[in-house]
Amino acid sequence: MEFVVLPDHPAGTDALALAPASGLPGPKVIEHHSGRPWLVGDWPDDEIVSVSAGPRRLVLLGCAKVRQEPLAAGLSRVRSLADLDGLARLAAGSFQFVASIDGEVRVQGSLSTACQVFYAKVAGVTMAANRPEALADRIGATVDEERVALELLSPFGPPEPLSEASVWRGVRSPRIGHCLEIGRNGAGRTRRWWTPPAPERPLGDGDFVREALFDAVLARTAGQPVVSADLSGGLDSTSLCFVADRTDGT
Known part of the structure; x- marks a missing residue:
């Protein structure tokens, strides 16, 4: 592009x-x-x-x-x-x-x-x-x-x-x-136009992070018959792969 x-x-x-x-x-x-x-x-x-x-x-x-x-x-x-x-x-x-x-x-x-x-x-x-x-x-x-x-x-x-x-x-x-x-x-x-939000959320309130991750992964995988990701074993790639597994892609 x-x-x-x-x-x-x-x-x-x-x-x-x-x-x-x-x-x-x-x-x-x-x-x-x-x-x-x-x-x-x-x-x-x-x-x-x-x-x-x-x-x-x-x-x-x-x-x-x-x-x-x-x-x-x-x-x-x-x-x-x-x-x-x-x-x-x-x-x-x-x-x-x-x-x-x-x-x-x-x-x-x-x-x-x-x-x-x-x-x-x-x-x-x-x-x-x-x-x-x-x-x-x-x-x-x-x-x-x-x-x-x-x-x-x-x-x-x-x-x-x-x-x-x-x-x-x-x-x-x-x-x-x-x-x-x-x-x-x-x-x-x-x-x-954007500033980091104030650190006011309690540690146990992670729903907004989960929702953001699912929305971001779905944006990339929607309509794709096959998706792949580099799995290094860290918390970031592991989480993304688990989220991708629950989308429509394979």
Whole structure:
């Protein structure tokens, strides 16, 4: 999967044209309500959930378990980008969350960072993508050697806030729990939309964790005749395999 997200701004088309979409000879295009290109790229048909309500658009790209009816109903009540915070919690899975609301754009990845979002200033406006290379090509970015060295310090990359930058100069990523918002003028900003919950639950109250695990695994296994997992013997992989065994997959 590879895609870029454009602002609802005349310069968005200019930003898209600065470099060809590598490996995408015939990219798919989803438009803003205005008719300008919004999402451009290539994605499997079974890895996209798309709903609309008047001038509002919402797309989940990746593995998402959600019913479209309540998602569309919630979208119809949205009046600002901040109103989307609740909708972002409706779906289980691992996906990028992209919205176009009355000329403004919101883009965010997963809290686990398995699905990331990158952004850069291209042709005078903010452009987002799920791969940093798509932006680096357009701005002629060079490799940041210091960032590469940081990546080698840990198998999961550098900790926050060092994780905001990418290995390409000029290409950044929102911090964990933050989303990217692009205004009608094409300017981008990041905003915190999620904070860790207060440690108020008693140790014996684990039902919410079990429900979250089942929803997440079902998002991945639904409709799949065969699923597999790496079983290392640890508590994480063992739990996931037991949960997967109780789903419809085999």
